[in-house]
Amino acid sequence: MDNVRVRFAPSPTGYLHVGGLRTALYNYLFAKRNNGTFILRIEDTDQSRKVEGAVENLISSLTWAGVEFDEGPGKEGAFGPYVQSQRLHHYWWQTQQLVDADKAYCCFCTPERLEKVREQQIAEKKSITYDRLCREIPQTEARKRVEAGEPYVVRMKVPLEGEVTFDDMIRGTVTIANAILDDQVLLKTDGYPTYHLAVVVDDHAMQISHVIRGEEWLPSTPKHVLLYQFFGWDLPVFAHLPLLLNPDGSKLSKRQGDVAVEDYRTKGYLKEALVNFIAFLGWNPGDTREIFSLQELVNEFSFERVGKSGAVFNIDKLNWLNQQHIRLKTEDELLVTVKPMLAEKGWTGLPDDYLKRVIALLKDRITVMPDFTTECTFFYEDPKSFDEKGRAKNWGADTAGHLSVIMEKYAACEDFTAATTEQLLRAAAEELHVSAGKLIHPVRLAATGVSLGPSLFHVLEVLGKETTLRRMTYAIETLG
């Protein structure tokens, strides 16, 4: 496919929604797969919904996820600016063309009147559309009223008959009768365009080849198609993505869990996992592979394999994927994020080498990054207390005695590795005529304070001889 240009066009409402991330991702994957260009455009045509810092936040979430745009705010290309509030003259100019061509008209109805009309329509159970009161005002009269300073909007003049048909890469052919289409407002009283005008004008101006967006836009696409026809422009190819859903089937919303990309980031999800997970909400490679890197997604993505129905955002699957991606990382890579997390908890000064050995032991057993700092804290400091259940179960009257036998062997041990500490412990068990388990559990409790964690002897090896003996001594002192 040549000259693919696609865009992700969010409105800056404060943060990047995971549904938005998926839309951005599919755009990105499609662009990269086809040697195209991925554009970020900010749709800030609603002055009342301005949020400070929202654009920066959007960009930082996108960048974090690795979904990098080729053109957009801060990366000016040949089609900028990429922020709609900086392109107002375009919309104004195009609107004039439409009015001159009798494809649009000025409407002087007040919000109050519109509200009344709507109320009546609801009361009469009629469909809710503008009653087209101003549609037939002669242009000369309209111009006069505008010049006199009367507030107005510009509405598109939807043909009363006929129908609009367009193709969608995901839905197939969609047809809607013009008769049910509203005379959509194109230019608001404040001089800003509505989404419907701006999206068409900009997609054309920026030479967008494929419009890939959420399914919620499907019903307004016919108006957009009409606008393309009014202007005499070629239609882009449309693809309306299925929605992301809450567990109860409604559109994914804030009320039922985290929806901001940054929430998942701070909770310790890897970008690789989030991207992988979100890509699979609506797309699959056609076989049973599930673990994909961004590059692998780029290599295989196609709209032929994008489904039509909404997908529930299932956190269990995300957890599992995160686990899988953590395993794929090297200790060095993990260290980069683990170290600051430890520092936050006051654990500093531990050598990288040591930390990497800890990570190696832990990385197969955790699901999110903070688990590194919460699951086995004994790697970072001596236990101050001992797990009560473990003590009750594994610490008996003869335990102290048993441990001293082991400590004696460990103290004399030159080669404090997992293999030798295990060998020495099993030898001690034989001497004492007890099962190895009878010793292993108390030693674990003494060395770690808890009764969970990686293989004991590997833990001891990482902890080292000195620490192990110190902790065992302390345990005997406090537990008796």
Next chain:
RNA sequence: GGCGUGUUCGUCUAACGGUUAGGACGGAGCCCUCUCAAGGCUUAAAUACGGGUUCGAUUCCCGUACGCGCUACCA
């Protein structure tokens, strides 16, 4: 209300007229084992309903039901 759109295990999905309807997450059980995990194995679990078309429908068509979306001078 109108319009649109969708419907395969609880969830994500595969099967583009012929399969014992497959996989994954989650669940259950077993194994492994020094604990907790991880891992391995096994298992329960689905084609919304009704009509067609066809030798044969998960698959194609129609209807019904249900879900969702849209119905703003919000995007």
